[in-house]
Amino acid sequence: MDSIKKIAVNKKARHEYFIFSAYEAGIALQGTEVKSIRESRLNFLDSYARIINGELWLLGMHVSPYEKGNIHNHDPLRPRKLLMHAREINRLKKSSEEKGLTIKPLSIYLKNGKIKVELGLAKGKRLYDKRQDAATRDAKREMDRAQKSSASGR
Secondary structure, rough: OOOOOEEEEHHHHHHEEEEEEEEEEEEOOOHHHHHHHHOEEEEEEEEEEEEOOOOEEEEEEEEOOOOOOOOOOOOOOOOEEOOOOOOHHHHHHHHHHHOOOOEEEEEEEEEOOOOEEEEEEEEOOHHHHHHHHHHHHHHHHHHHHHHHHHHHHO
């Protein structure tokens, strides 16, 4: 059984992008980074992943320095290597080379004691797409409300 504990979720990514597929990757961290991430002291709203020299890197993620750390604390914005099989990285590279696709982190979680990153192959939404999503969400909310009030009125 996999025990999964969500640490952080990037809600902005699902709002700003269409997510086509999701991948799981490990992440190479330093000691104090692990402790900070376990305390949910991170921000990855504006982060993204890039393939550089056949390796997958997470850029722009801010992990706050560990409070009880000392001079060995890490750089908060350093690039972090993501761990995936070469076959998966090549597949991701081919997909991301298509026009307008990018790799965005969707969530960070603990799985069996190891920190994992859920990556999504994404394409940016236009303003009218966001409006359409909001209208669909509002219509669904109204239907649920009407259904709930009719069920409780009986």
